[in-house]
Each structure stands twice: as C-alpha cells, then as structure tokens.
Amino acid sequence: MSNVNKPTVAYWIISIVALIWNATGVNMYLQQAYKTDSFKAMYNDEKALELINNTPTWAMGAFALAVFGGLLGSVLLLLRRKFAKPVFMISLLGIIVQLIYNLFISKAMEVYGPGAAIMPIMVLIIGIFLVWYSQKAEAKGWLL
Template sequence: MADARFAPQPFKKWYWAGAIGVLLFMLIGVAGYLATVMTPIEQFPADRQALMAAMPAWQTSVYAIAVWSGLVGAVGLLLRRRWSVPVLLVSLIGAIGTFLPFAITPAVRELGTEGDVVAAVVVIALCWTSFWFARHSQQRGWLR
C-alpha cells in the first residue's frame, strides 16, 4: 500500500514565498562569491588576507559550484521543475565543501574566527532547508 504522505497534494500558495526565499538566499550567495573573487586581495583587511591566502586552491571552485548551482536550482523552483531537487543537492554538497577547509586545513582553522564557524553553520543549514523544500515540493507533486 502506498504511503499517503507522498500522494499528490493540492498545490499550496505559500510555495511561492518559499521559492522566492530560496532565490533571495542564493542571490546573496552569488553576490558574496562575486565580491570575493572580483575584489583584489589587497583591499581586504589583513586578517582576511591571511585567511584567503591559506585557503586551498580548490575551495574557490567548490564555492562557485555551490552558488551557481544554487541559483539555477532556485530558478528551477520558480519554474516548478523537478530537476531543481538534484541541482540544489549539488549546491548543498558544494556549500559543505566550501567550508571544509575550516575543518581539514590547519592554517585555515587557526585563522578562522567564531564568526566564520557561525556563517558556515547558517549557510549549510539554509542550503539544507532549500534542498529539503525542493524535495518536499517534489514529493507533494508540485514540481513538474
């Protein structure tokens, strides 16, 4: 017998508020990424310069994957497309990878602040929520 929780449900209008919220969050991520990669390192405060210099080279690529796939996934939610679910999963994995140097790279760990840890937790939690929202919407039959 099929689980009634996953039977198609009537579309809820609050979906649009969630989809727009995901889009706004992802746009903030894109803005942060662009600010990071387009600003000369000399314009950052000295402590941030040291942290950025200590980051592994692959971190910027993973950051790019996280924010751009997140933006594509958010647009997919606005279009009510089911492909937004795996795209937002890629974004979530990318977000985790973006902050991974704080856990595995000793120099980054030493230069990181409590604010960096809080930012990592908040960003990963919001990426998880975005992915969960897309998955929930797909299970309810709201994505085509």
C-alpha cells in the same frame, strides 16, 4: 478545472527568499573571485584578507558550485521544475566541501575565532533545508 497541486503562498515566499539568498551568495563569490575593491573594503584585518585571498582553487570551485547551483535550484523551484532537487543536492555538495575547507583546513578559526563557524554552519543548514524542501514540494506534486 483547478490545479489541486497548486503550491502554497509559503512555497512562493520560500522560493523567492532562496533566490535572494543564493543571488547574494553569487555576488559574494564574484567579489571574492575578482578581488573587487568593495570586497577588500569589507576586511579591516590584513590576516583575514590574506586568508581569503589565498583560498585554493578547489575551495573556490566548491564555493562557485554551491552558490551557482543554489541560484539555479532556486530559479527551478520558482519555475516549479523537479530538476530543482538534484541541483540543490549538487549545491549542497559544494557547501560541504567549502565547509570542510573553512572549518578544518584553513586557519579561519585562528583568524576569526569561534565565530568563524557560524556562517558556514548556517549555510549548511539552509542548503539541507532547500534539498529537503524541494523533495517535499516534489512529493506534494508542486514540481513538474
């Protein structure tokens, strides 16, 4: 007997790409949180490094929630678990809080210019997509 609710190849590709994307986010969070030498080396501009090093705890907490939630959601998607959707929703909440800080509270726009909005908006779009896709996967019966 075959499973009629077998996920498509696209499902597996999206799940793996989501895992890699969110693992990269976790790496960036850990580098920023621990202020590693490789992280500091990414910034030639002292103002940019100062801005990042002075990120408030609540914004770093939102960053952690976003990336660790995204990583866990991606693992759950790969394991075909329904709990992926609420975990992605929690991650999205972290993304939104972090976006508000980066675009409206910090001086990122002053330091980086209008380009500072590109990455946060891209992260938001991907976060929304992962919530939507996990909901779609659940509706199709791909998640158990």
